[in-house]
Amino acid sequence: MTRYVVRRLAQMVLLFVVFLTVTWFLLYALPGDIVKQKFAMNPNIPPEARQVAIERLGLDKPVLIQFRDYMINFFQLDFGLSFNQYPRKVSDIIAERLPRTIVLFLTALVSYYYAGFLAGKYLAWRRGKRGEMAVTIGGVGLYTVFYPWFALMAIWLFAAELGWLPISKFLNPDEWRNAPFTANQVFIRLFVTVLAVSIFMALVVLLANRIRDHRPRALAKVGGVALGALLFVWYWWGTAGGALMRPYAGDIAEHLILPVAVLTAVNFAGIMLLTRSSMLETMREDFILTARAKGLSERAVRDKHAARTALLPVTTSLVLAVATVIDGGILTETVFSWPGMGEVLVTSVSNEDIPLALASFSFIGVMALVGHFLVDILYGVLDPRIRVGG
Amino acid sequence: MTEKIDARPGADEPTDLPPPIISPDSVPDSMWRIRWALFRRSFAHNWKLFRANRVGLVGLAIIGFFALLAIAPTVLFATGIWNSAVYDPVVGLEPNPPVKVMTVVNEITDPETQIDFRHVLLDNRIPNNIQVGEQVEIPQQPAPPDRRHWLGTDPLGRDVLSQLMHGARAAFFLGILAAVVTVIIATTVGSISAYFGGALDSFFMRLADLLIMIPFLAILIVIGAIFEFKLWHLAVVIGLLSGFGGVAIVLKSQALAVKVKPFVDAARVAGGSNAHIIFTHIVPNVMPLSFLYMMFTVTSAIQGEAALSFLGLLNVRISWGLMIQLANTQGYLLQGLRYWWLLFPAGLAVTLISAAFFLVGRAMDEVVNPRLRKR
Numbered sequence: 001m002t003r004y005v006v007r008r009l010a011q012m013v014l015l016f017v018v019f020l021t022v023t024w025f026l027l028y029a030l031p032g033d034i035v036k037q038k039f040a041m042n043p044n045i046p047p048e049a050r051q052v053a054i055e056r057l058g059l060d061k062p063v064l065i066q067f068r069d070y071m072i073n074f075f076q077l078d079f080g081l082s083f084n085q086y087p088r089k090v091s092d093i094i095a096e097r098l099p100r101t102i103v104l105f106l107t108a109l110v111s112y113y114y115a116g117f118l119a120g121k122y123l124a125w126r127r128g129k130r131g132e133m134a135v136t137i138g139g140v141g142l143y144t145v146f147y148p149w150f151a152l153m154a155i156w157l158f159a160a161e162l163g164w165l166p167i168s169k170f171l172n173p174d175e176w177r178n179a180p181f182t183a184n185q186v187f188i189r190l191f192v193t194v195l196a197v198s199i200f201m202a203l204v205v206l207l208a209n210r211i212r213d214h215r216p217r218a219l220a221k222v223g224g225v226a227l228g229a230l231l232f233v234w235y236w237w238g239t240a241g242g243a244l245m246r247p248y249a250g251d252i253a254e255h256l257i258l259p260v261a262v263l264t265a266v267n268f269a270g271i272m273l274l275t276r277s278s279m280l281e282t283m284r285e286d287f288i289l290t291a292r293a294k295g296l297s298e299r300a301v302r303d304k305h306a307a308r309t310a311l312l313p314v315t316t317s318l319v320l321a322v323a324t325v326i327d328g329g330i331l332t333e334t335v336f337s338w339p340g341m342g343e344v345l346v347t348s349v350s351n352e353d354i355p356l357a358l359a360s361f362s363f364i365g366v367m368a369l370v371g372h373f374l375v376d377i378l379y380g381v382l383d384p385r386i387r388v389g390g
Numbered sequence: 391m392t393e394k395i396d397a398r399p400g401a402d403e404p405t406d407l408p409p410p411i412i413s414p415d416s417v418p419d420s421m422w423r424i425r426w427a428l429f430r431r432s433f434a435h436n437w438k439l440f441r442a443n444r445v446g447l448v449g450l451a452i453i454g455f456f457a458l459l460a461i462a463p464t465v466l467f468a469t470g471i472w473n474s475a476v477y478d479p480v481v482g483l484e485p486n487p488p489v490k491v492m493t494v495v496n497e498i499t500d501p502e503t504q505i506d507f508r509h510v511l512l513d514n515r516i517p518n519n520i521q522v523g524e525q526v527e528i529p530q531q532p533a534p535p536d537r538r539h540w541l542g543t544d545p546l547g548r549d550v551l552s553q554l555m556h557g558a559r560a561a562f563f564l565g566i567l568a569a570v571v572t573v574i575i576a577t578t579v580g581s582i583s584a585y586f587g588g589a590l591d592s593f594f595m596r597l598a599d600l601l602i603m604i605p606f607l608a609i610l611i612v613i614g615a616i617f618e619f620k621l622w623h624l625a626v627v628i629g630l631l632s633g634f635g636g637v638a639i640v641l642k643s644q645a646l647a648v649k650v651k652p653f654v655d656a657a658r659v660a661g662g663s664n665a666h667i668i669f670t671h672i673v674p675n676v677m678p679l680s681f682l683y684m685m686f687t688v689t690s691a692i693q694g695e696a697a698l699s700f701l702g703l704l705n706v707r708i709s710w711g712l713m714i715q716l717a718n719t720q721g722y723l724l725q726g727l728r729y730w731w732l733l734f735p736a737g738l739a740v741t742l743i744s745a746a747f748f749l750v751g752r753a754m755d756e757v758v759n760p761r762l763r764k765r
Contacts, residue, residue: 015600026616034616136445140752144689144744148700149714149737152723160724167724277755319602327607331697345608346701349615357615364608372603 008376012369017071019365024070027358034352035059038083079359084351090359093344096184098363100170101340103191104329105367107260109322110198112267117314119268120275121307125298127280136276142269147328151262151335158258165258168337171251179248190249193235201228259336263328267321274317278310285309315379322371326364341367439757446753452746456739460558476549479556479708483547484539489527532722535731542731544713545720554735557710561743564625564695565688571629572637572687573680579634580641581672584649585664594638601635606690607697614703621706624698628691637683641676648675678758685751689744696740710736 028035039045039053054060058069073079079090119135126132159167166172171183204224211217236242236249282288283306291305330342337343341360348356440446463479466472476482535542541550583591613619613627648654649672657667698704699711706712713736714723722729 015596015603018600019604023612026612133445137448140445140745140748141741144693144741144748146693146696146710146714146737146740146744148697148718149740152718153733153737156724156726161726273752323603323605326605327697330605330607330611331700334701342608345611349611350701350703352615357612361608361612365604368603368605 004380005377008373012373016365016369020071020074020362021067023358023361023365024067027354028066028070035354038352038354074362080355082348082353082356084348084353084356090355093356094341094359094363097340097344097360099184099188099191100338101329101333101342102367103187103256104259104263104332104338104340105325105371106195108263108267108325108328109318109371111260111264112271112325113314113318115264116268116271117275117307117311120272120314121279121302121310123272124276124279124283124306124310125302136273139269139272142266143273145266147266147331148335150266151259151332154258154262155336166255168255168335170255170337170339171248172255175251176248181245181248183248183252186245186248187252189245190252193232197228197232200231201225204228255338259332259338263325263332267325267328270321270324271314271317275310275314278313279306281313282306282310312379315375318375319372319379322375323368326368326371330364436757440753443753443756445749446756449746449749449753452742453750456558456743456746457562459555460562463552463555463559472552477552479548479553482549482552484531484533484543484549487529487531487533487543487547488536489529491525491527493525532729532732541735544716544732545722546716550713550731550735553708553713554710554739556708557713557736557739558743560621560706560709561692561695561740564621564628565691565743565747567622567625568628568632568691569684569687571626572633573684575630575633576637576641576683577673577676577680579638581645581668581676583638584642584645585668585672591642594634595642598635598638601631602639606631606694610694610698611701611703614698619698619704619706621695621704621709624695624704625691628687628694632687632690637680637687640683641680644676644679645672648672651675678754682751682754682758685747685754688747689751692740692744692747710740714740 035057036059039050039057040059042050045053058066061069077091079094082088082090082093085093119139123132123135155167159165176183201224204227205221208217208220208224211220236246288301288306291301296305326342329340330345332338333340333342334346341364345357345360345364347353348360463472463477466477467474474482476484531543531547532545533539533543533547539549539551541554544550544553579594583594609631610624610627617623654667654671657671662671695704695706695709696711696714699706699709700715700718702715704711713732717723717729717732717736722732727733
């Protein structure tokens with residue numbers, strides 16, 4: 001397993017370097033690229049200023065030297081200064097925006113994988129019954145819906161018409177005027193607590209699955225989840241620091257609901273349809289017949305025998321879906337004005353802010369690679385064949 | 391045709407062997423007839439399987455509907471039912487929009503800035519020097535559907551139905567071009583890397599890995615920043631990305647399964663060249679699966695185009711994504727159902743046509759992959 005992980009990690013790093021190289025050459029080294037147009041060849045800038053800009057940007061050096069400098073700086077996490085938000089460092093912008101995107105990405109990935117798998121399992125089991133067609137068409141509709149349009153409709157319905165949720169953006173500036181914290185402090189605190197609690201719950205449920213008897217197992221699961229929830233409530237309501245931050249955290253959380261819900265709704269249908277076909281293939285296998293012949297209950301056949309096997313192709317598809325979820329994230333952020341990496345990418349690209357665009361694109365690439373890496377590991381854990389072979 | 395049945399040892403080398411026993415003129419004819427019969431038989435069989443899936447038929451019907459929409463403007467302009475000055479999707483303008491007659495009741499002067507709003511040109515449709523008591527006719531643009539414009543007009547006075555039809559044309563053009571590019575590349579790459587293996591295979595598969603991992607839309611956004619993107623550029627880029635990407639991997643695994651079939655060995659023993667084996671034995675057997683992926687590529691191409699137009703990164707005359715972008719940037723999208731003709735046609739069109747191609751793909755999946763059929 002360790003060898004497998006190390007090898008995958010090495011491949012990922014290599015892939016990332018290739019990816020970065022290609023992007024750098026596309027953005028900086030193409031004849032007539034944007035940086036040169038903007039500074040080195042812009043007749044509106046006085047010649048002396050142009051000369052200074054060329055020297056400071058290193059445009060007078062040979063391309064390969066420029067490339068080497070960029071790579072060295074990149075791995076020292078120095079991505080230069082943003083053109084449009086001039087004195088700000090690109091790395092500061094990225095550090096501010098990255099957690100916000102990771103939250104969207106993680107929530108969507110986890111919730112859509114889980115919800116889609118559950119729904120697909122039931123759907124396959126009810127094959128041919130009434131409602132299957134309706135759910136399939138609804139699922140395909142959600143899967144192929146034009147994403148920004150769907151998101152805008154959701155905003156109109158839930159935010160503008162019903163007024164349940166805020167329309168867009170990350171927080172409500174009125175409430176933050178005298179805030180003693182920066183938004184990122186609160187946000188990271190919120191993120192860390194939610195993550196810790198969900199990891200705790202997941203661990204308890206996983207450990208509880210080892211208990212053989214039905215009653216204690218259910219009890220342990222419910223108890224663990226309740227304990228996790230209690231810890232969360234204790235932190236935000238019981239401790240002094242948590243209570244002080246709570247209204248601000250609540251404001252951010254309120255703004256988070258709609259984007260995450262929309263992202264999940266669109267993405268979960270794909271996994272649902274896939275689980276369904278994967279389950280249908282599995283259900284034709286002989287071991288399902290054997291399990292039925294042994295006299296196991298339908299539920300045991302479905303959950304223990306069919307679903308476990310059907311999980312593998314679904315996890316493979318998750319490998320492909322990581323990129324799709326990130327794409328969905330870019331659109332979500334743009335539509336909801338959610339200040340994350342996707343929004344940064346779109347605005348910096350349309351404003352020709354090349355250092356920011358390249359850095360945000362690379363970090364979206366890093367997110368995709370890390371996502372793939374995690375899914376690969378998960379796949380290795382699920383499928384013993386890969387573990388042994390690696 | 392001769393080279394296809396010419397399986398003598400060393401047939402592809404220039405030799406001075408006697409001419410083939412079967413005359414090249416007579417054979418192709420009968421070969422074609424056999425092929426055609428085989429094709430018809432398998433088509434009838436597959437069509438029966440496809441028809442069994444009602445969802446696939448729904449998809450085909452939707453595609454047919456949009457195909458009619460795409461053809462319609464040509465007919466309408468040619469027959470003169472539509473005048474291009476009014477109904478052009480980009481520069482058309484309804485000259486006599488419905489008007490709302492309003493009476494000026496009050497002089498409006500802003501107490502803080504002392505600006506007299508009567509003399510401020512608020513909107514070039516409102517005359518500048520109007521007096522209290524006068525009546526002004528304010529043109530209503532976007533106008534709701536009426537007899538002349540079945541789906542109303544957009545904020546610039548252009549016919550929405552015409553835009554929808556031209557958008558359908560753009561979507562078909564884009565989707566089909568992207569799908570054809572994808573399938574040609576993916577089939578070739580998949581077959582070649584399955585057949586030869588080794589370094590070539592590793593190279594193409596690592597390339598595919600890289601392309602799968604990078605978010606599709608992010609790449610398109612970045613490429614859109616560098617190049618002036620036209621519709622067919624986008625189609626080719628999407629085709630390249632998915633052709634060298636995920637589709638190539640799937641088709642390669644199919645080609646690997648074909649490669650070990652006895653008839654490939656037979657062809658090799660009979661002296662078929664590599665190119666001959668790949669293009670007459672492996673590629674035709676990979677084809678059904680590639681048609682399947684054509685459908686899915688159409689879906690992702692249309693979605694990608696709409697998203698890019700929505701973000702305003704595409705240089706395109708008219709498309710569904712552009713229609714939504716216009717409605718959104720002008721603020722009609724959050725006004726609710728009042729301007730439904732700006733909200734629903736384009737958004738639903740993108741959704742419906744993507745769903746239709748996806749459904750057809752799924753139905754074809756059940757034809758190609760027998761394991762998915764009903765118990």
